Amino acid sequence: MQIKRVRLTGFKSFVDPADLVIEPGLTGVVGPNGCGKSNLLEALRWTMGENSARSLRGAGMEDVIFAGTATRPPRDFAEVSILLDTDAGEEAEVVRRIERGAGSAYRIDGRDVRAKDVQLLFADAATGAHSPALVSQNRIGAVIAAKPADRRAMLEEAAGIAGLHVRRRDAEARLRATEANLERLDAVIADTD
Numbered sequence: 326m327q328i329k330r331v332r333l334t335g336f337k338s339f340v341d342p343a344d345l346v347i348e349p350g351l352t353g354v355v356g357p358n359g360c361g362k363s364n365l366l367e368a369l370r371w372t373m374g375e376n377s378a379r380s381l382r383g384a385g386m387e388d389v390i391f392a393g394t395a396t397r398p399p400r401d402f403a404e405v406s407i408l409l410d411t412d413a414g415e416e417a418e419v420v421r422r423i424e425r426g427a428g429s430a431y432r433i434d435g436r437d438v439r440a441k442d443v444q445l446l447f448a449d450a451a452t453g454a455h456s457p458a459l460v461s462q463n464r465i466g467a468v469i470a471a472k473p474a475d476r477r478a479m480l481e482e483a484a485g486i487a488g489l490h491v492r493r494r495d496a497e498a499r500l501r502a503t504e505a506n507l508e509r510l511d512a513v514i515a516d517t518d
């Protein structure tokens with residue numbers, strides 16, 4: 326999976342629509358303190374299904390909506406779109422939008438989907454909101470300076486992705502068992518006809 330473009334509207338400090346084009350390879354974001362580097366990374370994690378406001382440095386999820394400045398009024402919604410090339414070679418657009426008082430919603434290619442669908446899409450590509458591929462600047466320092474036990478906790482957090490894979494395998498096994506039951510039921514119904 327390759328992320329090609331991130332479009333932010335009203336997300337944290339990105340009040341005006343902003344496009345970030347991501348070229349193949351490693352991408353680094355540099356800039357002065359407070360310019361929005363971490364907000365950008367948080368926008369990616371939020372769109373991938375991050376549901377902990379605290380891990381996005383907020384008290385509640387609506388804190389991701391532009392809160393206003395001395396010169397600009399607050400916004401009513403925030404929206405982030407991730408345009409990507411899937412491993413199947415197709416383009417897909419994932420959008421998450423949050424409105425004040427109305428919660429957040431996800432779309433894939435314009436279709437309404439559940440948070441879980443988006444989380445699975447990114448988990449299957451071994452990326453996602455807790456992916457070790459997204460490294461914020463405090464995390465680099467934290468990984469280097471961490472005590473072994475803390476470093477292990479970070480790795481375990483990254484391994485959360487494995488949990489999603491396992492849940493998917495479990496769900497597929499349950500689906501297969503249910504399909505087998507349905508086939509047996511069909512056979513019984515055919516016998517009684």
Ligand code: ATP
Nearest residue numbers: 337338358359360361362363364388389390391392
């Ligand atoms: P540093 O290098 O200091 O870590 P940074 O480039 O990572 O900075 P961010 O932490 O991404 O910067 O951005 C911080 C800025 O975003 C602050 O000016 C803060 O006021 C602004 N900000 C965060 N949330 C909102 C919001 N909901 N509405 C408006 N501005 C916000």
